[in-house]
Each structure stands twice: as C-alpha cells, then as structure tokens.
Amino acid sequence: MNSTERAVELFERRFMCSQAVFAAFAQRFGITEKQALQIGACFGAGMSKAEVCGACTGALMVLGMRYGQFDENDLDSRAAQSAKAAEFLEEFKRRKGSYICREILGCDISTDDGRSFARSNGLYGRYCTEMVRTAAQIVSEMLGGDE
Numbered sequence: 001m002n003s004t005e006r007a008v009e010l011f012e013r014r015f016m017c018s019q020a021v022f023a024a025f026a027q028r029f030g031i032t033e034k035q036a037l038q039i040g041a042c043f044g045a046g047m048s049k050a051e052v053c054g055a056c057t058g059a060l061m062v063l064g065m066r067y068g069q070f071d072e073n074d075l076d077s078r079a080a081q082s083a084k085a086a087e088f089l090e091e092f093k094r095r096k097g098s099y100i101c102r103e104i105l106g107c108d109i110s111t112d113d114g115r116s117f118a119r120s121n122g123l124y125g126r127y128c129t130e131m132v133r134t135a136a137q138i139v140s141e142m143l144g145g146d147e
Contacts, residue, residue, distance in 0.1 A: 003028075007058075007136035008129060010037075016044025017128055021058030021135050028143075029065040046101030050110040055128070055135035056092055056099045060085055062139045084142065091138050096131065104131060 001009070007024035011017060019040035026036035040061060044054035067084045069077040092099045101109065105123045108114040118124060 003140050004133060004136040007055075007132050011129060011132045016041060016054055017132050017135075018043035018054035018058040018061075020132050021055050021139070022061045023058075024136055025062045025065070025139065025143075029062075031065075045109050048110060050102035050105070050108045050114065051100065053092075053099050053101045053104060053131055053135070055131040056089065058132075059088055059092075059135040059139040063088060063142065066143060088138060088142060092135060095134055095138070 003024040007020045010020035010023055015023070015037060019037045022040040023033045023036035026033050031039075040058050042048070043057040043061075046052055046054060047057065063084045064081065067077065067081045069075075069081055071077070089099050096104065098104055102114075104127055105118055107117045107123070109118050
C-alpha cells in the first residue's frame with residue numbers, strides 16, 4: 001500500500017485528516033505511526049477553526065520532516081522549507097480551488113451548527129476523503145514518488 005492509499009485508509013478509520021496524511025508518511029522519517037497520529041491530532045478540521053485544511057497541515061508536517069530547518073545557522077534550509085510549503089499550498093489550491101476548510105466544505109465546522117450541517121449532509125465523506133487523497137498525492141510527488 002502506498003502512502004496515499006494509507007492516508008485515505010487512516011482517514012476512513014476515523015482519524016483526523018491531518019493525522020491521516022502525516023501518519024501515512026511517518027516511517028519514511030523514522031517516527032512511528034502512533035507518534036505521527038499523536039502529533040497530528042490537534043491540526044484536523046482546520047486546527048478546529050475551519051482554517052487551513054487539516055489534510056494540508058498534515059502534508060506540511062511531512063514536508064517539514066523532509067525540508068525543515070534544524071540548524072539555527074542554516075538559513076538556506078529555512079528558505080527551502082518556505083518555498084516547499086508555498087509550492088504545496090499553491091498546487092493544492094490549483095487542484096481543489098482552496099486550501100481553507102470552510103471554503104472547501106461550504107460551512108464553518110468550528111461551530112456546532114456547522115459541524116451538524118457537515119455531518120447531516122455527508123460533507124466529510126464527500127469532500128474530506130478527496131482532500132486527504134490529494135494532499136497525500138501532492139506531497140508524495142514533491143518527495144519524488146511513493147514506495
């Protein structure tokens with residue numbers, strides 16, 4: 001199973017979008033799936049505020065693992081990580097129209113009414129699974145393909 005398929009499987013098992021994408025790539029970077037699920041737990045649903053799509057934040061965490069600055073004197077890696085994040089977000093927006101959760105779903109899931117509307121209208125299944133798939137595909141392409 002490749003990382004994109006694993007991300008979708010995790011999401012369909014009721015993990016948050018952010019968890020699913022980040023955890024699907026965890027082993028590539030020497031962290032366990034459990035650790036990735038825990039790290040990604042608070043970033044789903046647009047960080048619980050219907051802001052940047054959780055699938056995107058999970059993907060950005062993956063890119064951070066690959067390109068993120070870890071040496072305080074390495075400003076080139078800081079520039080590279082910022083460029084990769086911008087590249088990812090622009091590609092996601094090109095493919096899906098937006099990377100903002102409330103724009104994708106057409107409702108604000110940071111509110112009780114918005115969450116109820118999303119659940120009763122099947123928006124998570126209709127939209128979020130595809131956002132997870134797309135985020136994982138893009139990040140896999142950016143990493144040079146999938147195992």
